[in-house]
Amino acid sequence: MSEKTLIEAIREAMDEELARNSEVFITGEDVGPRGGVFRATLGLFAKYGPTRIIDSPLAELSIVAVGIGAAMNGLRPICEIQFADFIQPAYNQIVNEAARIYYRTGGTFTVPMVIRAPYGGGIGGGLYHSQSIEATYSHVPGLKVVIPSNPYDAKGLLKSAIRDNNPVLFLEAKKGYRLIKGEVPEGDYTVPIGPANVTREGTDLTVYAYGMMHFYCQQAAEEVGKEGISVELVDLRTLNPLDKDTVLNSFKKTGKALIVYEDNRFLGYGAEIAAILADEGFNYMDAPIMRLAGPDVPGVPYSHPLQDWFMPGPKKIADAMRKLAAY
Amino acid sequence: MGTQVIMPQLGESVVEGKISQWLKKVGDQVKLYEPILEVETDKVTTEVTAATEGTVLKLYFKEGDVVKAGTQIAFIGAAGETPPGGASGTPALEPVMAGIAQASAVAGTTGNGNGKGAGARISPVVARIAAEYHVDVSQISGTGEGGRVTKKDILAYIEKQSSSQPAQGEGQRARVEPQLEPWEQPGLGELFRPSEEVFGKPTTPAAPALLPGETVPLTGIRRAIAEHMVASKRTSPHVTTVFEVDLTKVVAHRTANKALFERDGVNLTFTPYFVAATIAALKQNPLVNSAWTDTGIVLHRAINLGIAVSLGADGLIVPVIKNADSMNLLGLARAVNDLADRARRKQLKPDEVQGGTFTITNHGASGSLFATPIINQPQCGILGVGKIEKRVVVVTQAGVDSIAIKPMVYVGLTFDHRILDGNSADNFVTAIKQVLENWV
Incomplete structure (x- = not known):
């Protein structure tokens, strides 16, 4: 066991899940060679290549929509929204599609998709880089909303989210990415979604x-x-x-x-x-x-x-x- | 100087009374024992008399006010004297009898509380704990904001009380954890199996909704009747036994003596005959004139017979003939007439509706043949007398059966099966039957 930051724990969870299951892939703005604006996906492009770590256009609507389509067809996408502030163009996709497809198709289709989004202020980000969006999305039945507070939970909960057959909005405190540190076990473990x-x-x-x-x-x-x-x-x-x-x-x-x-x-x-x-x-x-x-x-x-x-x-x-x- | 007029306690279980009418107003002279006001309770209406002579200086309550027993309601003194609370100031509502004072009415000036708790807000959890443990919150010293009694304060107080009085009522303090119904809310439960979660579980049927209609408010007497009836059914196992009695001789006696009684101003009804027969039977079967206690069955020395009197829509009241065994038929008839008459006019005195040892209810007056009345606690039994009517019966004389027409009645005894068994109860009713059928 070693002490890791919040963002290291998140990266480790994605790395292990990418290795564990070939259906898992990541898409989002600058997630590829650049490793994401917060370096959450750093090194993963080199390891898993352009078919698993896919840079997207600057269009959140399409990031989520692509994720939904892929998820309905058997893949397990991790969609990164660069800042939670930018998620709103995808609101319709998340609320009217992702959260409702299982219900609407009588259980025929599931959307096993994770949307990761860094949220919150305190980093001098101003209006468009500091928002908290959890209330809006927690209101939506059919969508799970998870916010870890420490590296151990972040790794375990993100793994549970990737393995979950429902869409999960995974919100990460960007202020805490490198501020919050904690012991994180090597290797596979999960923290269940649900229990406080x-x-x-x-x-x-x-x-x-x-x-x-x-x-x-x-x-x-x-x-x-x-x-x-x-x-x-x-x-x-x-x-x-x-x-x-x-x-x-x-x-x-x-x-x-x-x-x-x-x-x-x-x-x-x-x-x-x-x-x-x-x-x-x-x-x-x-x-x-x-x-x-x-x-x-x-x-x-x-x-x-x-x-x-x-x-x-x-x-x-x-x-x-x-x-x-x-x- | 001067004298307070206090709301009396009109009966053992009565805690308050309504001022139905002031018979005196401020400035009036009163003589000793002169009625000052009329008080109405769920049992009786009575007058309160002056304990001194003087001038009525102040009336602290209006007509219609309901006042706790022990509260000062008026002040009598010398003309020109200033009554407590000033001649026209706010009424001094402080109850003067110790023990009756309600904490809510007095601003916590006594006891070991700091006095702030009573006026401050009481949070739901403190209110709940106070109710569960029967704690008077005003007695607790509050440490919260503005002297508020917090949850910690009340728990510490209970802890202290129970450690200082370990013997007192475990059962009373036993705490019942309320069962919270699980709230089925799909959005907060397992999200994606609504069909199993919501529809698969058996649900407990809700209490049927009341149909729309008018609500008749509960009067004091209606509420008191309800409480007594429910308590009685819960207290004793009720069993009813019914006998048929031939009233030929009673009817003959009444016909012969009605005019005679009328000369003495007494309307002779059938009720005194049943009362007299019951008294005789109680003397033969003292176990029926009793009350159950956990330490033993108390056999009463006196025979105090309660007679249920209907007040029509207003309910029912049971005046008591004290030491009924000392009266002859004329005395009983007079007592029954008098009590029934004053009961209907709400003129009974408080002690005239208390202390009964056995009760008779004449349900036949409204046409009922036989009934299963509820025992008037803590008595052992209640006798129900049905409607007297002519019936065709078989009589046997010298070994020959023939048909005759006779005035007959069903007499039923509802008894406390903890005290009496079927046999002892039947012996008692048999005794009544023998007295009535052999009336001379």
């Missing part, structure tokens, strides 16, 4: 997060832990289908919930968690359900002070934890 993970046990309040925010929540929980506040941290990992049991069980234990997400607050993913807790956990509620999220502005600002104002980080999260613990 209680990454820190606590008694005073539960914090729900995923991806980059989970990383920050760990730091914040550590910080307030020194003040005697015991935080339970739930890493959701799979946003759809959601592991409601884990979500509710933790809430039953603590009675207080804070949901942290980077996407803008209004109708963000945390709204659904809050609604489920209010609906099915009402008798266990000991405080208002709180959300800490990005503000409702049209984009993550380019200016660094404004970007800091936008992004939830360890300090803001710790303050929210203190406020909820004191309620």
